Amino acid sequence: MQSYFVTTALPYANGDLHLGHLVEMIEADIWVRAQRALGHDVVFLSGNDAHGTPIMLHARKNGMQPAEAVSIFHQKHKETIEKYDISFNTFGRTDTPLNRKYCYEFFEKLLAAGVFSEQLIEQFFDPVENMFLPDRFVKGTCPKCGALDQCGDHCDACGATYDPKTLITPYSVITKAAPVLKTVSHLFLNLDQDRAWLKEILPGRIDESVMAKLLEWLDEPLKPWDITRDEPYYGFEIPGRPNQYFYVWFDAPIGYLSLFEQATGHSFASDAMREMVHFIGKDISYFHAIFWLVLLKHAQFPLPKRINVHGFLTLSGQKMSKSRGISCDPNQLVSVMSADCVRYVLAAKMHGKIEDMNFDISEAVQKINSDLVGKSLNILSRCAKLLQTYRHGAFEPTAVQERGLDMEMVANIQSLYHARSYGQVIALVMKEMQSCNEFLTAEAPWTVLKNDPSDHGAWKTL
Numbered sequence: 001m002q003s004y005f006v007t008t009a010l011p012y013a014n015g016d017l018h019l020g021h022l023v024e025m026i027e028a029d030i031w032v033r034a035q036r037a038l039g040h041d042v043v044f045l046s047g048n049d050a051h052g053t054p055i056m057l058h059a060r061k062n063g064m065q066p067a068e069a070v071s072i073f074h075q076k077h078k079e080t081i082e083k084y085d086i087s088f089n090t091f092g093r094t095d096t097p098l099n100r101k102y103c104y105e106f107f108e109k110l111l112a113a114g115v116f117s118e119q120l121i122e123q124f125f126d127p128v129e130n131m132f133l134p135d136r137f138v139k140g141t142c143p144k145c146g147a148l149d150q151c152g153d154h155c156d157a158c159g160a161t162y163d164p165k166t167l168i169t170p171y172s173v174i175t176k177a178a179p180v181l182k183t184v185s186h187l188f189l190n191l192d193q194d195r196a197w198l199k200e201i202l203p204g205r206i207d208e209s210v211m212a213k214l215l216e217w218l219d220e221p222l223k224p225w226d227i228t229r230d231e232p233y234y235g236f237e238i239p240g241r242p243n244q245y246f247y248v249w250f251d252a253p254i255g256y257l258s259l260f261e262q263a264t265g266h267s268f269a270s271d272a273m274r275e276m277v278h279f280i281g282k283d284i285s286y287f288h289a290i291f292w293l294v295l296l297k298h299a300q301f302p303l304p305k306r307i308n309v310h311g312f313l314t315l316s317g318q319k320m321s322k323s324r325g326i327s328c329d330p331n332q333l334v335s336v337m338s339a340d341c342v343r344y345v346l347a348a349k350m351h352g353k354i355e356d357m358n359f360d361i362s363e364a365v366q367k368i369n370s371d372l373v374g375k376s377l378n379i380l381s382r383c384a385k386l387l388q389t390y391r392h393g394a395f396e397p398t399a400v401q402e403r404g405l406d407m408e409m410v411a412n413i414q415s416l417y418h419a420r421s422y423g424q425v426i427a428l429v430m431k432e433m434q435s436c437n438e439f440l441t442a443e444a445p446w447t448v449l450k451n452d453p454s455d456h457g458a459w460k461t462l
Helices: 019-037 053-061 066-083 097-113 192-201 208-218 248-264 282-299 339-347 361-391 407-418 422-443 445-451 456-461
Strands: 003-008 041-048 090-093 116-126 138-141 168-172 180-189 228-230 244-246 274-281 306-310 313-315 357-359
Touching: 003 019, 003 248, 019 041, 019 274, 019 306, 019 313, 019 339, 019 407, 041 066, 041 248, 053 066, 066 090, 090 248, 097 248, 097 282, 116 168, 180 228, 180 282, 192 208, 192 282, 208 282, 244 248, 248 282, 274 282, 282 306, 339 357, 339 361, 339 422, 357 361, 361 422, 361 445, 407 422, 422 456, 445 456
Parallel strands: 003 041, 003 274, 041 090, 274 306, 313 357
Antiparallel strands: 116 180, 138 168, 228 244
């Protein structure tokens, strides 16, 4: 028996979940259920990323405190997750005393390891509101790909991270005013000293196609990572630095560890045989494969055994993003299609790759009618009718010969589940269903049973 600690990325508590979030949760949930079915011990968890600028912006817009906004969306997210039968042990949040304790433990260990440096930087300042502007309070044109209206630290279009000062034509999200630059002291995590180590330990932990992109980044010097944000900011205060807070990407992944302890009652560091497995979108590969691993190394915590990366879910060819209004509401979707059907349609598109998948409702209906109705339910309904007519709905065990399992096929399916190639699993099962339907049609046991309801050959066929 193996032991796993499986996580999905932590969705921001600043809006409803969209179907793109559910894709990741469903992909992970199928993997977890397969491992549990094989007898493995799995702790499966996620939770809300409860800090950062997006939550501040939502709370400010709606006249409430950030913690209140988090609580509202945390409950809504849990209700959506329950509708889709995601088998989390825990779905928590990162703004807890336990996560604060973990963050401060990491900070103290990294401080002792000497991996921080202090730098004077220029920070955007809104002259109208008279306040420093955190990354996502500033928008502009991405300096890497030229996409418009991108956040101050991260581009949704190309996935790049960058210095906010490199934004083209920046503006304040609050007042739309052009921000000015003011000098402030920030704490940075030095990443470049671990570049060779990352090159050594990453192969085998992450998909090869993602590894190729990571190597592009790792072939160049890694810039120090600014872990500091100035007031106003919703997050954990940095010890010894008044009016400054940990950047959300410092405390969010640490939340995996606090959520594990919340679920199990003990630290992951003390669970030596358990392997950590992450499921994430390709847009946050850099954070998990570089920032997070460096944090774990210097805090002396076990590294993830595997980082599984998936592509985006598109709607009409566009990446789903709740912040941009391009989304499919999973709560509305289950009012017209069962959650199991949605899970099935999405699983059929999952092949353990980072290529994007597209969701189309008419295509989904066609898939359900073809596979679940035309193949699976068809054979079941045909057999059930005969059973009800001649055997009152039940087989007599002595009347049938059990068909031996194709162990090679079983092993193949287990391997495909482990590789997240659920589409291939479904294709194999549907091929078997089609063969069964063809066999049943060819044998036509109903014609025999009309004349002799006890015919052994007919019941063996069924």
